[in-house]
Amino acid sequence: MILVFDFDGTIHKTEIAYKKAITESLADLNLDVNDFDFKSFIGMGPKEVWDIILKDDSDKTPYIKKNGDRIIKYMEEEGELFPGAIETLAYLKNKYDLYILSKCRRVYMDAAREKFGLDRYFSKYFVGEDYNFLDKYKILRRELKEEYIMIGDRREDMEAGLKNGQKTIFATYGYGSLAESEGAYKNISSITELKNIL
Incomplete structure (x- = not known):
């Protein structure tokens, strides 16, 4: 089986690394993490997350990479x-x-x-x-x-x-x-x- x-x-x-990463990534766009239910993003595909945040059909690749790299950094440092x-x-x-x-x-x-x-x-x-x-x-x-x-x-x-x-x-x-x-x-x-x- x-x-x-x-x-x-x-x-x-995941929330330990994810909250730090998404807070920084949203701040880059002058957005506040408290305006989003960030825990609901955990488990979604990254493009889906950025489609929700940006509400447009732009290329999300740069956001996905930058936020993803931040998640990895914080996971490696203090993930549990x-x-x-x-x-x-x-x-x-x-x-x-x-x-x-x-x-x-x-x-x-x-x-x-x-x-x-x-x-x-x-x-x-x-x-x-x-x-x-x-x-x-x-x-x-x-x-x-x-x-x-x-x-x-x-x-x-x-x-x-x-x-x-x-x-x-x-x-x-x-x-x-x-x-x-x-x-x-x-x-x-x-x-x-x-x-x-x-």
Whole structure:
């Protein structure tokens, strides 16, 4: 059996690095982070975020790169995983194949792999940029023919399982609203709960 994990908001406590980065990037444009629900951006594709912020059809590439580089910098300096993540992943690795599916840039995932030693636990990474930020369910439909359970904190994570006829587990401690969990097999309030149900 395969367990597919979302990264930001499921394993990685992204708000620490993300808030600092987006605050600076918005300040460059004379915008205030307090005017946005920045946590709702976590888990979205970067172009989607900047389309919401700028409300136009301009090329978002420079903003995506600059903000993305800032997120990596702060993640490398002071990033954290959710409490219990390492112990839980070490436990699950002995029973399942663990993959990551994240709608992020390749350079970000590579930095996270190094910072947190993710390769000790995960054998495959499906990275949004490698698929031109395709919907997550489409990536898994293309890449996985085996049975899997999708674990994440946003609606798109749930759809990555449900639209492919697979079970999902919703991380209520992440950045999505409870309404996004509809159809989930289980809800968890801590990543450590996976040890009891898997």
